[in-house]
Structure formats: structure tokens, C-alpha cells
Amino acid sequence: LQICADVGGSFVDIAIVSDEAEVLHRARSPTPIDDWDAFVALFREAQGRHGPLLPAAAAVSISLAGLIDGATGAIISANIRCLHGRALARDLEAALGRPVLINNDADCFVLAETRLGVARGHTRVFGIVLGTGVGGGLVHDGRLVTSPEGVGGEWGHGPVVTKARNDPAETPYFQCGCGQWGCLDTVGAARGIERLHRYLHGLDLDSSSITGAWERDDPQAAETMALYLDIVSGALAALLNTYRASIVPVGGGLAGSRRLVRELDAHVRQRMLRPPAAPLIVGTALGGRAGLLGAMLAVRG
Numbered sequence: 001l002q003i004c005a006d007v008g009g010s011f012v013d014i015a016i017v018s019d020e021a022e023v024l025h026r027a028r029s030p031t032p033i034d035d036w037d038a039f040v041a042l043f044r045e046a047q048g049r050h051g052p053l054l055p056a057a058a059a060v061s062i063s064l065a066g067l068i069d070g071a072t073g074a075i076i077s078a079n080i081r082c083l084h085g086r087a088l089a090r091d092l093e094a095a096l097g098r099p100v101l102i103n104n105d106a107d108c109f110v111l112a113e114t115r116l117g118v119a120r121g122h123t124r125v126f127g128i129v130l131g132t133g134v135g136g137g138l139v140h141d142g143r144l145v146t147s148p149e150g151v152g153g154e155w156g157h158g159p160v161v162t163k164a165r166n167d168p169a170e171t172p173y174f175q176c177g178c179g180q181w182g183c184l185d186t187v188g189a190a191r192g193i194e195r196l197h198r199y200l201h202g203l204d205l206d207s208s209s210i211t212g213a214w215e216r217d218d219p220q221a222a223e224t225m226a227l228y229l230d231i232v233s234g235a236l237a238a239l240l241n242t243y244r245a246s247i248v249p250v251g252g253g254l255a256g257s258r259r260l261v262r263e264l265d266a267h268v269r270q271r272m273l274r275p276p277a278a279p280l281i282v283g284t285a286l287g288g289r290a291g292l293l294g295a296m297l298a299v300r301g
């Protein structure tokens, strides 16, 4: 048994995960974006509840929506401001008196889908997370591909947004949380769809309203989503020509739209060299449990 947590920009899930990958006693709270003490309190409370079940040295394992610098342990998280720049593992260990291990959420997601989910049996897996922003993780021959800088698989950064084919008015370069302009991250996930919709139509809607309107064939939402699919599929097709993943599991909030997953797959395969005949981009099999399960698996290596 192990305490595992999935820390996202909107919610923190904390649960006990068994060696047989059962998720037990899962509790969900809103992420205390700006409040470190409240963040620690969530973990203190979980430890108080579950600690007696666990060996004293059992680690707390966290899947985090952010990057972890391998040398300093410092977190880069544009969305969870109380963690940004903090050596999170060290500070949380001091508060809990247990080892704390932290991995990037997309890395945890792809590991879980490869070992337990939709990508089982595949040797080349690129997992993408379309949540608040764009994340990615790579599993090659069953092992996570990581880098000391903590940015392996992060396909959302570096200026990639150029004039899209279907762009009615030339998408501008938006500024990204990483400091650059024009990153895929600025248009490629939930905040990005909202940004594109505001830019094209001057309307402030949340991403689920926009994808919902798209499902009902609303013309403005259709225009936004055509531009979205054009930009994201171009970047993803280039990446998949470079690394021929045999499956691309999609997680994050946007993966809840089956139409989005299906159309992204169709657009990407249209634009790849020698695309596979069968779908390549597929929805998650583990759903909201992938982060917790991946956190457990990441500790085992």
C-alpha cells in the first residue's frame, strides 16, 4: 500500500493505492493554488487517516501538473503558484516525516496507460495530456524516457504556431507561461481553445461549453475547433513522423470529448507520412485513475 496523489491545476486527488493497482479511499479537493499551508494540510490530513495502515518509511508518491528540475528538485508550475520555484519533495518531506517522490503528470499518465491501460503490449508509446495545458510523456520498451532537466516528452513548448491552413485571420503569437511566444501550449488545450474562441469570436466561454457547442454543430464553435485541430494535428503529425509511436493515449479534461479524440486522430493520420490504417490516437482506458496509478508505478521504476 502507498499514499499516492494526483495534483492538477483544478483538483488534488489523494488515495491509497495497493500493489495490485487498486485505488482505495480516494478523496478529492480543489487545488489550493496560492496557499502552501492549505496544500500541506491536505497531505497531513491524508497521512493522519491512512498513516497507521502504512510502514513508517513508505513514500508518498505524487503525479504533478508541472516540471521537476532533476538537479535542484525545484518545481515549474505556471498553474499552481504556491508550488512554483519550491523544492516540493524536500519541503513536503519535512512536513510529513516521510519520503516524498514527485513525477510529471504526463509521465505518470503514459506509464499507467502502458502498463495497465490502453497501450498495454506496445513498445513505442507517446502519451499526451490535453488538460489546462499541453503535456506529453514517452515510454520506450516499457521504460519512461526522462531527462535530467525534467522536460522529456514536453511537446507543448517552443514556438510552433504558424499560420494554420484554415485560419480565417492568422492566429497571433500568444505569450506562454514558459516565457516564449507562440508555444503550442498557448492554444493546444483547454485554456488554448478558450483563447482561440475569444480571438475568433470575442466570446469568453469555458472549454467544455465550446466543445459542447461544437457537438451540437454550433457554427462559431465549429470554426474554433477547426482552427484548433489544424494547429494541434500539424505539431503532432511532425512529432509522430519523428518518433513512430504505435499508439498515442490521450488524457486530461479534453479527452472527455470523444469527438475531439476521434477528429484529432483523423487529422493527424491525414498529415503523417505513411500513416497507420487503424486509429493511433485513442482515449484513456484508466480515466481519472491514471495519475494515481502512474504515481504508484513511477516509484517502482
Ligand SMILES: [Zn+2]
Residues within 6 Å of the ligand: 156, 157, 158, 176, 177, 178, 179, 180, 183, 185
Ligand atoms: Zn511555452
